Amino acid sequence: MSSSKKGLMEQDLSKLDVTKLHPLSPEVISRQATINIGTIGHVAHGKSTAINAISGIQTVCFKTELERNITIKLGYANAKIYKCEDDRCPRPMCYKWVAYNICNYEDSPMCDVPGFENCRMKLLRHVSFVDCPGHDILMATMLNGAAIMDGALLLIAANKSCPQPQTSEHLAAVEIMRLKHIIILQNKVDLIQENVALNQHEAIHKFVQGTAAEGAPVVPISAQLKYNIDAVCEYIVKKIPIPERNFTSPPNMIVIRSFDVNMPGSEVDDITGGVAGGSILRGVLKVNQLIEVRPGIVVKDESGNIKCTPIYSRIVSLHTEENLLQFAVPGGLIGVGTTMDPTLTRADRLVGQVLGEVGSLPEIFVDLEVNFFLLSRLLGVKTKGSEMQGKVPKLVKAEVLMLNIGSMSTGAKVLAVKNDLAKLQLTSPVCTSKGEKFALSRKVEKHWRLIGWGQIQAGKTLDITACTPLG
Structure with a gap:
């Protein structure tokens, strides 16, 4: 067995008792990530670079992404976060991030803070990072990634004014997905003077007032230089709790x-x-x-x-x-x-x-009856150098919208609408449940723009009992 596998906690199906499992159980956390954290924010604000600084993984890997230097598909990277077991070890240097290929649990890394070099470190988190594209034309892809997030890192470039269009749109999107745990990373502080950084710090706090990110820590970093990344690791441990997991239901x-x-x-x-x-x-x-x-x-x-x-x-x-x-x-x-x-x-x-x-999945819907809520204004669109502040027009019968339900993006034709209720005919069938939330987008200036959210109340389902399953 290779040295990197030496300390892996064994998984034995014959001894598996799901009632005793926990996200921090050694046989779980040593092998797989138990929390998903997304990176959100405007294009070119450093989302992929920040993930690379923590995990050592380059999430931009497809040929078209490398040529254009932007994220197009959802990117992934895993990392483990350790903390020095000696309480005297100063923070945030007592936190250490380790690339995914360090698989051991018992043979944990040693602290490298001067004076504490021989102290063992304890594994606190095993994180999967979901790198979302920031470009406005890739909003549907971003929403697919938001469907699995337990927390988010909101990247805001220090050398740009705040907020940029997709900064607002992405923040609204994660609010719709009921995401409450957000850490704001004020990136690229190495490119500006201290007084400019302080002024933008205040602008960020003003921008997030009344949103899901209100009260979130704002951490100044340089992802390119890996500056202050240990502080980010500390905040991930302290501010993004591992959600309660259901291990006993059908998967x-x-x-x-x-x-x-x-x-x-x-x-x-x-x-x-x-x-x-x-x-x-x-x-x-x-x-x-x-x-x-x-x-x-x-x-x-x-x-x-x-x-x-x-x-x-x-x-x-x-x-x-x-x-x-x-x-x-x-x-x-x-x-x-x-x-x-x-x-x-x-x-x-x-x-x-x-x-x-088998036999435990939700029903398949082709029509939906929903109640919906529209945003007070349109986000993510720039006109003449400023963000469009116009109100979101009401839904209109026969118009085609885009729905994001879980990780499914599908077109939806409005069959009927009254007040905050609508009947929608789906372009593609969706496996979902009543009560599920979804994001609602409309085509504005040839791009899909987030306009609101809704909840499934009822719908027309397909009878699949007559089908011969494909095995």
Whole structure:
């Protein structure tokens, strides 16, 4: 066994008792992240660089992203946060972040603060970072990432005025997603003078008044120089608690990425099944467990009627970073290796679907009856150098909107609207539940702009009992 695996706490399915699991259990936290933290904010304010400073991982990795130097797809990186066990070790230097490939738990790193070099460090958090794109045309992708966040780092560049358009829009989006735990990072302080930084610090506090970020700490950093990153780690531990997790319910995971991991030209006998990546909302997934994916295969007949065929499969592997798991718990980003035809998972084709125990997943809706709430003004749009302050127009019958439900983005035609109630016809079927919240967007100046949120009250569901599941 390699030295990096030496201290891994063993996972034994035969001894698994889900009633005794906890996000900080050694056999869990040593192997997988148990909390998801997103980075939000305007384009080029340093979200990807901040994650790289903490995790050592470059989340911008696709060719088009590297060429344009922007995040286009959701990026991921994991890191562990340790604290020196000697209480005399000064803060924030007593906090240490370690890249994901340090897998050991018992063989923890040693403190490197002068005078405390021989002190052991205790693992406090294993974090999955979700790097959201900041460009205005990628708002739908950002909302997909927000669906799994337990907390967020709001990046604000110190050398720009506050707020920038997507700073406002992203903050409104995480409020809609009921996200309460936010840390504000005042990035690029190395590029400005101290008095300018102090003035912007006050502007940030004024901007977040009355929002979910009111009272949030504002941490000055330089992500490029890795300045003050230990303070960020301290605030992550102290200000973003691990949410209560449900380990005993049937497992339910929303898919935010899916892959075909086979190389071109692979021999038939060497082909492996498709991989679904996402975050478990509740329950525990286990190797060899039978699973169902909904809505599954979606087709339209000659009359335009939608038919959904759920996909049945089996879990052949669970992994996070380089760690193979026997079971995976809520929190963190998990890759689920399956027996599915890899053409079904290629190029994110399963994004927005729900994976879980056979027969336990929510119903599939094609029409929704919702109550909705519109924002008081339009966010994220610039006109003539200033942010548009106009009111959001009311919903109109027959207009097409965009809904983000979980990790699913779908078009929605307004069939009827009265006061704050609406009936919507979905472009794509969605596996969801009554009471679920969603984000509502409208096309403004050729781009989708966030205009409000809503809650599902009822809807028309598809009967899938007549379908032959695809296994």
